[in-house]
Amino acid sequence: MSLHTSMPTLVVVPRRPYWVWAFAVASIAVVIGMVVTFATTPNISWPVVGQYLFSPLILSGLGTTVLLSVTSMAVGIVLGVAVGLMRMSGNRILSTIALIYTTVLRGIPALLLLLLWGNIAILVKSVTLGIPFTDAIFVTFQTNDLITPFIAAVIAFSLSEAAYLGEIVRSGLLSVDRGQVEAAGALGMSPARTMRRIVMPQALRVIIPPVGNNFVTLIKGTSLVSVLAGGDVLTQAQNIAATSYRIMEMLIVATVWYLVLVGIASIGQMFLERAVSKGAVR
Amino acid sequence: MSDTLIVEATGVHKHYGHNHVLKGVDLHVRAGEVVCLIGPSGSGKTTLLRTLNHLESIDAGMILVSGGHVGYRRVGDRLHELAPREVSRNRAGIGMVFQHFNLFPHMTVLENIVEAPIGVRHVSRKEATAHALSLLERVGLSDKAAFYPAQLSGGQKQRVAIARALAMRPEVMLFDEPTSALDPELVGEVLAVMRDLAESGMTMVVVTHEIGFARQVADRVVFMADGVIVEQGPSEVVLDAPSHARTRDFLKAVLA
Numbered sequence: 001m002s003l004h005t006s007m008p009t010l011v012v013v014p015r016r017p018y019w020v021w022a023f024a025v026a027s028i029a030v031v032i033g034m035v036v037t038f039a040t041t042p043n044i045s046w047p048v049v050g051q052y053l054f055s056p057l058i059l060s061g062l063g064t065t066v067l068l069s070v071t072s073m074a075v076g077i078v079l080g081v082a083v084g085l086m087r088m089s090g091n092r093i094l095s096t097i098a099l100i101y102t103t104v105l106r107g108i109p110a111l112l113l114l115l116l117w118g119n120i121a122i123l124v125k126s127v128t129l130g131i132p133f134t135d136a137i138f139v140t141f142q143t144n145d146l147i148t149p150f151i152a153a154v155i156a157f158s159l160s161e162a163a164y165l166g167e168i169v170r171s172g173l174l175s176v177d178r179g180q181v182e183a184a185g186a187l188g189m190s191p192a193r194t195m196r197r198i199v200m201p202q203a204l205r206v207i208i209p210p211v212g213n214n215f216v217t218l219i220k221g222t223s224l225v226s227v228l229a230g231g232d233v234l235t236q237a238q239n240i241a242a243t244s245y246r247i248m249e250m251l252i253v254a255t256v257w258y259l260v261l262v263g264i265a266s267i268g269q270m271f272l273e274r275a276v277s278k279g280a281v282r
Numbered sequence: 283m284s285d286t287l288i289v290e291a292t293g294v295h296k297h298y299g300h301n302h303v304l305k306g307v308d309l310h311v312r313a314g315e316v317v318c319l320i321g322p323s324g325s326g327k328t329t330l331l332r333t334l335n336h337l338e339s340i341d342a343g344m345i346l347v348s349g350g351h352v353g354y355r356r357v358g359d360r361l362h363e364l365a366p367r368e369v370s371r372n373r374a375g376i377g378m379v380f381q382h383f384n385l386f387p388h389m390t391v392l393e394n395i396v397e398a399p400i401g402v403r404h405v406s407r408k409e410a411t412a413h414a415l416s417l418l419e420r421v422g423l424s425d426k427a428a429f430y431p432a433q434l435s436g437g438q439k440q441r442v443a444i445a446r447a448l449a450m451r452p453e454v455m456l457f458d459e460p461t462s463a464l465d466p467e468l469v470g471e472v473l474a475v476m477r478d479l480a481e482s483g484m485t486m487v488v489v490t491h492e493i494g495f496a497r498q499v500a501d502r503v504v505f506m507a508d509g510v511i512v513e514q515g516p517s518e519v520v521l522d523a524p525s526h527a528r529t530r531d532f533l534k535a536v537l538a
Contacts, residue, residue, distance in 0.1 A: 179380060179382055179384035180384060180386065182380070182384060183378075183380060183384035183386070183443075184386075184398075185337065185366075185370060185373065186335055186337065186373055186376070186377075186378035186380075186447075187373070187374075187397070187398035187402065187446070187447070187450060188370050188371065188373045188374030188375075188398060188402040188403075188450065189370060189397075189398060189401060190366070190367045190370045190402075191367060191370070192367070193401055193402075197397065197401065198386055201388045202386075202387065202388055205388075276388075278388050278389075279387045279388045279389065279390075279430040279431065279432060280387075280432070
């Protein structure tokens with residue numbers, strides 16, 4: 001004769017998040033409004049956007065953007081690994097130099113660094129290859145011939161990239177358990193082999209996601225070279241806009257290409273992350 | 283068991299800063315002998331084990347394994363520490379099993395085992411694979427060759443780690459508390475593999491808290507405390523009739 005027998009069966013009602021629904025509906029309305037405004041405004045001629053999207057000038061600018069991004073990233077990775085290893089070195093002098101490098105380079109705005117390298121010829125008139133402290137000179141370059149705007153941009157971007165990548169590499173290497181190095185050492189593996197076969201593959205799992213983000217940031221950052229007439233996709237879009245007065249259309253052309261490049265880079269990053277995640281608990 | 287000495291550690295001293303953790307330890311291990319190192323934590327037993335393959339450097343004394351210096355080159359009456367690359371050559375014949383397994387998580391079980399034989403000993407992949415599979419069979423894990431370490435239990439991981447060390451055909455196996463990180467129900471399978479290894483004539487130095495294992499398998503039990511060997515001898519003497527108060531106190535605490 002329990003009390004419970006007389007209790008009615010109760011219906012359980014889950015919490016209904018009305019506010020979230022209301023916000024979602026409002027968000028959809030805003031998005032639709034923006035799309036309609038952009039698509040129908042008489043101030044943007046969409047056919048013009050389509051007409052210039054694959055124009056030879058834009059495509060050559062696109063090539064420059066890709067080449068600049070990839071070259072700067074490649075050089076930046078090599079320098080960044082060096083900076084990261086120096087930071088971890090037991091040698092106080094090396095680690096201090098790397099720390100100062102990282103601090104200084106992260107402190108300089110990319111645009112400023114670009115301008116500094118673009119104007120390096122004011123500081124150094126010519127570059128001479130010879131034996132120091134003797135009269136032997138093999139070859140002399142005028143700085144302006146050697147440091148083209150493109151080279152200046154590669155130097156500026158890769159130096160600044162190296163400062164960030166150095167920290168990423170360091171954190172990746174530190175994330176690998178010390179026991180891994182001991183186990184490899186106890187099996188008779190040399191330090192170089194241990195780094196290559198045991199530590200690096202595990203560190204890459206930590207390193208690749210932030211490196212991918214940095215690459216995406218770099219791709220967009222290369223648009224800064226448009227201030228030096230760097231010939232990238234934004235430079236070319238602005239050149240065309242200056243003569244055709246189709247300013248908004250040309251900016252949209254550049255926007256579309258950056259979105260495409262970043263999309264491709266993100267897909268590449270996804271595949272890389274998958275490739276280095278072997279053995280991870282799924 | 284022969285009279286050939288595999289491990290000869292003589293007068294070994296080791297400091298961590300001001301902490302004197304090994305105070306002149308002598309440990310000689312004959313071929314085929316199984317030596318268990320027991321003692322309270324902080325006694326220096328793990329440090330002593332790690333000096334044998336130069337995972338720890340020493341401050342004084344001498345360590346010979348199979349007649350060769352480990353981690354040092356003798357010039358006259360001085361021992362010069364070797365570069366890490368050269369130390370790694372000294373270590374190839376010394377197998378080691380760690381408390382936390384230290385399997386390579388990005389490699390399958392099979393890849394873990396063949397990595398060093400192929401990369402260090404330059405054995406062909408075919409030969410290394412065949413040897414690895416026979417070792418997996420020996421530790422009872424034939425069906426796990428393609429698994430990643432994350433898919434194994436602790437006991438299975440430790441058995442793979444033993445197979446990995448054996449793949450280098452070592453002359454001596456060092457075990458650093460091989461069952462301390464395991465759930466209690468998984469300890470037995472690892473000890474069974476170690477017992478089988480001992481019976482096959484492998485020279486073993488085992489740091490352990492498993493007094494039962496030491497009693498059954500060890501040819502000699504070494505009790506350490508405060509960086510010195512307090513007493514050593516056959517298990518029935520050291521474990522059942524210890525002559526030092528420190529040993530008796532330790533055993534009373536452990537077996538309580």
